[in-house]
Amino acid sequence: MAPTRNSAIIFNEVPTGYPEPGKTTIFDENRTIDLENVPLNGGVLLKVLVVSNDPYLRGKMRDASIASYSDAFKIGAPLSNFAVGRVVRSEAEAFKVGDHVASFLNFEEYTVMPGAALSWVTKLDNKVNLPWSVYVGAAGMPGRTAYSAYHEFSKAKKGETIFVSTGAGAVGSLVIQIAKRDGLKVIGSAGSDDKVAFMKEIGADVAFNYKTTSTDEILAKEGPIDIYWDNVGGATLDSALGHMNVNGRIINCGMISAYNTKEPYAFKNIMRIVTHSLSLNGFIESRIGPKHSEKFYREFVPLLANGEVKYREEKTPLAEAGEAIRKIQMGENIAKSVIVVAED
Amino acid sequence: MAPTRNSAIIFNEVPTGYPEPGKTTIFDENRTIDLENVPLNGGVLLKVLVVSNDPYLRGKMRDASIASYSDAFKIGAPLSNFAVGRVVRSEAEAFKVGDHVASFLNFEEYTVMPGAALSWVTKLDNKVNLPWSVYVGAAGMPGRTAYSAYHEFSKAKKGETIFVSTGAGAVGSLVIQIAKRDGLKVIGSAGSDDKVAFMKEIGADVAFNYKTTSTDEILAKEGPIDIYWDNVGGATLDSALGHMNVNGRIINCGMISAYNTKEPYAFKNIMRIVTHSLSLNGFIESRIGPKHSEKFYREFVPLLANGEVKYREEKTPLAEAGEAIRKIQMGENIAKSVIVVAED
The missing domain is CATH 3.40.50.720 (NAD(P)-binding Rossmann-like Domain)
Incomplete structure (x- = not known):
C-alpha cells in the first residue's frame, strides 16, 4: 500500500513573546506514514480525530533545558496534547479496531502508541453520546x-x-x-x-x-x-x-x-x-484529578449530555492550528478551542 | 492621696516610612492617675509590668479611616499591645489584688480595665515559674x-x-x-x-x-x-x-x-x-490560636521553663519604647523586644 499523507504541526522555534504560526510552529504536509507496516510494538495505530488547544501549551514551548511540571516540546517534532483518536490497527488485546480512546497524542493525522505507552491510553465508552470533541473539553x-x-x-x-x-x-x-x-x-x-x-x-x-x-x-x-x-x-x-x-x-x-x-x-x-x-x-x-474522577464521570459528564451544563467549542482544522494557538494566548478565541484533525 | 505619675507612649502622627520616636510617638511624663479614686466600673486597676513590641504594630500606626484586621491607634492616645499587669485594685470577683494577668493594655504605667473589658483579661497562673516578660513573648x-x-x-x-x-x-x-x-x-x-x-x-x-x-x-x-x-x-x-x-x-x-x-x-x-x-x-x-491553645500551654510552655526551647529578650524601659519600635521595623533588634514598665 502506498504511503499515506501524515500532516503535522511541528515545533520549529522557541517564541520570545506570543507564538507565531509559521515561525514558532510549522504545518508540514509532506510527512507520510505506512499504515499497514508501521511497527506498533504491541500497541495501537490511531487515527487522530481531535486535539485540545489549551493556554498551558505555551509553557511547553520553551528551551528544553528548563525543567517544569510538563516536558518541553522538542524542536522538529510534532506538538502534542490531550486528544481523542480511533484505533485503526491494534496489537493490544484491550483495544479493538474502531475503539475510541483518549490520550496525550501528537498534532498529526495518524499516530502510534506503542505497547509501553498504553497505560496512558483510556478507552472512551461514551454512553452519554457526546460528540468526541467534548472529550478534550468539558468532558476532558x-x-x-x-x-x-x-x-x-x-x-x-x-x-x-x-x-x-x-x-x-x-x-x-x-x-x-x-x-x-x-x-x-x-x-x-x-x-x-x-x-x-x-x-x-x-x-x-x-x-x-x-x-x-x-x-x-x-x-x-x-x-x-x-x-x-x-x-x-x-x-x-x-x-x-x-x-x-x-x-x-x-x-x-x-x-x-x-x-x-x-x-x-x-x-x-x-x-x-x-x-x-x-x-x-x-x-x-x-495531581488532584484522580481523587475526583469517579464522581466527575458519574455526576458531571451526564449534565453536559442533557444540556444542564453548557459548553461552547471553536473548531479549527489541523492546518491552522498554529493560528489557533496564537489566538488562545491573545485571548482572541471565543470558546474552548479544539483542533479537528478528522471527523471520524 | 496625691495623683501618681502615669507616663505613657502617645501616638502622635501617622508615619509615612519608618516610625520616628519623638514624632510618630511621644513619651509623655506629665500624665497622672488617682489610684484610689479612678472609677473601675466593675473592673480592675492594673500596674502594667511589661508590654510586647511587635512588627505588626506598624500596621496600627495608620490613618484611622483605613480598615484592617486590627484597629488603628488613635492620635493623642497611648499605644497598646499584649501585656502583663498586676492587679492593684479590683471590683471584680474573679480578680484579686496581687493577681497577674495577660491582656491587651496601654503603653502606660497604670491602666484601668473596666468590667465590660474583663473578657479580654486572662489570669496567669505561672505554675512553671517563668519571668512575667516571657508571657508577652515565647509564652505569649x-x-x-x-x-x-x-x-x-x-x-x-x-x-x-x-x-x-x-x-x-x-x-x-x-x-x-x-x-x-x-x-x-x-x-x-x-x-x-x-x-x-x-x-x-x-x-x-x-x-x-x-x-x-x-x-x-x-x-x-x-x-x-x-x-x-x-x-x-x-x-x-x-x-x-x-x-x-x-x-x-x-x-x-x-x-x-x-x-x-x-x-x-x-x-x-x-x-x-x-x-x-x-x-x-x-x-x-x-483566628487559629484558640484551637491550639490547650496543647500550647500543656506541652510547649513547660519546654520554655525547663530550657529545652530557648528564647532571648531585649528589654527597653517605657521612656525609650519609641526607639525600640523603630528598631524592630529596621530589623535592628537582636531578640524579642519587650517594654519593661515596672519590675513587679
Missing part, C-alpha cells in the same frame, strides 16, 4: 480541572460570592456553572462583549468585560469575594486580593497574563494574604 | 503564633526541609526549634552575624545572614524546600517561591519588607504557585 482535561479543583479547594458555602476570571473560557465557564448550581453569587470576567453575553447565558449574576470595565470597581460594588478562581494572575489577581473577604480562598488554576512576558508584576495587595487570612492554592489537574 | 502571642500556625499549616513530615525567615526573631526562633524537634532540616535567615550565631545555637542546620549571603544561592544549594515560614514578603518570598518543592506549603506570618514602603514588589516566581502546586496560608493568630 478542562472539565476535570474545573470540577476537581473547585471541589478540592473552594470550601464553598451557599450564599458566598465567587469571582471567576476568563469566565467564558473552557475551564472558567464550567466553574461558573458548578458554582451557580452550588448556590453561590457568581461574578465573571472576560475580554469581549460576546463572552460577557455567554457568561450571562450560563448563569453568572454579574458579568463584565475587563477591557472596558474596571475589575476594581466591579469587585468594590459586587464583592467582597469569598473565592477567586484565577486563570489570569498579575493585575487581576492583585485586584481580587484587594477585595477578598477574611478567610477567602484563591484557586490558582493559571496565570495567562504571565505566559508571554518576562516582565514581573508588582503586587499592591499581597499583604492581604496575611491581614485577611487568605489561602492560595496552586495545582496541576493530574 | 509570638509563641502562640509560631505554635498554632506551624501545626495548622505546615503538614510537616520528618526529613522535610523548612526555610524560616527572620529566624532569630520572637516567632522565627521558636519555629526553628519546633521544626527541629519534629525532625526537619531547618534553614534560617536573619540580618546579622549575631543572629546567625543564635540560630545555630538553637539548632538550625543552615543559618545565614541575608545581607551578606544570597538567599537564592543558599536555597539552590540547601533546598528545595517543602515549607517556607514567611515573616518578610517581597524578595525573600520570591526567592522561596523559586525554590519550593512540588506540593510545598508557605505560611504567611508577616511581610515586614512591605510595612514601611509603598513600593509594590514585582514577583518573578509567582507562576510557581501553579506549576508546583503550592499553597500559601495567611493567618491571624487570634
Whole structure:
C-alpha cells in the first residue's frame, strides 16, 4: 500500500513573546506514514480525530533545558496534547479496531502508541453520546480541572460570592456553572462583549468585560469575594486580593497574563494574604484529578449530555492550528478551542 | 492621696516610612492617675509590668479611616499591645489584688480595665515559674503564633526541609526549634552575624545572614524546600517561591519588607504557585490560636521553663519604647523586644 499523507504541526522555534504560526510552529504536509507496516510494538495505530488547544501549551514551548511540571516540546517534532483518536490497527488485546480512546497524542493525522505507552491510553465508552470533541473539553482535561479543583479547594458555602476570571473560557465557564448550581453569587470576567453575553447565558449574576470595565470597581460594588478562581494572575489577581473577604480562598488554576512576558508584576495587595487570612492554592489537574474522577464521570459528564451544563467549542482544522494557538494566548478565541484533525 | 505619675507612649502622627520616636510617638511624663479614686466600673486597676513590641504594630500606626484586621491607634492616645499587669485594685470577683494577668493594655504605667473589658483579661497562673516578660513573648502571642500556625499549616513530615525567615526573631526562633524537634532540616535567615550565631545555637542546620549571603544561592544549594515560614514578603518570598518543592506549603506570618514602603514588589516566581502546586496560608493568630491553645500551654510552655526551647529578650524601659519600635521595623533588634514598665 502506498504511503499515506501524515500532516503535522511541528515545533520549529522557541517564541520570545506570543507564538507565531509559521515561525514558532510549522504545518508540514509532506510527512507520510505506512499504515499497514508501521511497527506498533504491541500497541495501537490511531487515527487522530481531535486535539485540545489549551493556554498551558505555551509553557511547553520553551528551551528544553528548563525543567517544569510538563516536558518541553522538542524542536522538529510534532506538538502534542490531550486528544481523542480511533484505533485503526491494534496489537493490544484491550483495544479493538474502531475503539475510541483518549490520550496525550501528537498534532498529526495518524499516530502510534506503542505497547509501553498504553497505560496512558483510556478507552472512551461514551454512553452519554457526546460528540468526541467534548472529550478534550468539558468532558476532558478542562472539565476535570474545573470540577476537581473547585471541589478540592473552594470550601464553598451557599450564599458566598465567587469571582471567576476568563469566565467564558473552557475551564472558567464550567466553574461558573458548578458554582451557580452550588448556590453561590457568581461574578465573571472576560475580554469581549460576546463572552460577557455567554457568561450571562450560563448563569453568572454579574458579568463584565475587563477591557472596558474596571475589575476594581466591579469587585468594590459586587464583592467582597469569598473565592477567586484565577486563570489570569498579575493585575487581576492583585485586584481580587484587594477585595477578598477574611478567610477567602484563591484557586490558582493559571496565570495567562504571565505566559508571554518576562516582565514581573508588582503586587499592591499581597499583604492581604496575611491581614485577611487568605489561602492560595496552586495545582496541576493530574495531581488532584484522580481523587475526583469517579464522581466527575458519574455526576458531571451526564449534565453536559442533557444540556444542564453548557459548553461552547471553536473548531479549527489541523492546518491552522498554529493560528489557533496564537489566538488562545491573545485571548482572541471565543470558546474552548479544539483542533479537528478528522471527523471520524 | 496625691495623683501618681502615669507616663505613657502617645501616638502622635501617622508615619509615612519608618516610625520616628519623638514624632510618630511621644513619651509623655506629665500624665497622672488617682489610684484610689479612678472609677473601675466593675473592673480592675492594673500596674502594667511589661508590654510586647511587635512588627505588626506598624500596621496600627495608620490613618484611622483605613480598615484592617486590627484597629488603628488613635492620635493623642497611648499605644497598646499584649501585656502583663498586676492587679492593684479590683471590683471584680474573679480578680484579686496581687493577681497577674495577660491582656491587651496601654503603653502606660497604670491602666484601668473596666468590667465590660474583663473578657479580654486572662489570669496567669505561672505554675512553671517563668519571668512575667516571657508571657508577652515565647509564652505569649509570638509563641502562640509560631505554635498554632506551624501545626495548622505546615503538614510537616520528618526529613522535610523548612526555610524560616527572620529566624532569630520572637516567632522565627521558636519555629526553628519546633521544626527541629519534629525532625526537619531547618534553614534560617536573619540580618546579622549575631543572629546567625543564635540560630545555630538553637539548632538550625543552615543559618545565614541575608545581607551578606544570597538567599537564592543558599536555597539552590540547601533546598528545595517543602515549607517556607514567611515573616518578610517581597524578595525573600520570591526567592522561596523559586525554590519550593512540588506540593510545598508557605505560611504567611508577616511581610515586614512591605510595612514601611509603598513600593509594590514585582514577583518573578509567582507562576510557581501553579506549576508546583503550592499553597500559601495567611493567618491571624487570634483566628487559629484558640484551637491550639490547650496543647500550647500543656506541652510547649513547660519546654520554655525547663530550657529545652530557648528564647532571648531585649528589654527597653517605657521612656525609650519609641526607639525600640523603630528598631524592630529596621530589623535592628537582636531578640524579642519587650517594654519593661515596672519590675513587679
